[in-house]
Amino acid sequence: MRNTAIRYATVLALIMAGTGPAIAQDRLDPMTALAGRPAGSNPLDPMTAIRASKDAADTAEGNPEFGGLPDGAGAEETFYQCTACHSTEIIKQQRITDLRWDELWSWMVEEQGMFEPDDETRQIILTYLKTNLSSER
Secondary structure: OHHHHHHHHHHHHHHHOOOHHHHHHHHHOHHHHOOOOOOOOOOOOHHHHOOOOOOHHHHOOOEHHHOOEOOOOOHHHHHHHHOOOOOHHHHHOOOEOHHHHHHHHHHHHHHHOOOOOOHHHHHHHHHHHHHHOEOOO
16 A cells, blocks of 8 residues: 555656656656666565666577577476466566575565475476576576
């Protein structure tokens, strides 16, 4: 409730300042608002990892069958596990540490109600994410 009131007040202030609702919405978009923050800067805030800087690897096209995820062992498992809740674009833009992938997984299971697969599938997916979408590589 508090976040909604803050968001509403911020949009109203931006509109009153003459920036217009479209610009106001852009300023409240978490993808825009967090641009430039270091990925994983606060391990307790999963939103800090939403956007990290792009590099040449981010522009490479992945496997279209799996939403553009990079080819590799675990791409299929990752696709089906993760797209039950969000798009592959959310996955592909992450450039976080290996430790942060583990923390993010736990947060999704514990706080967001993500289905936890068996240990073998969990390991396949986390290995895939760390191999293909880690800031450490």
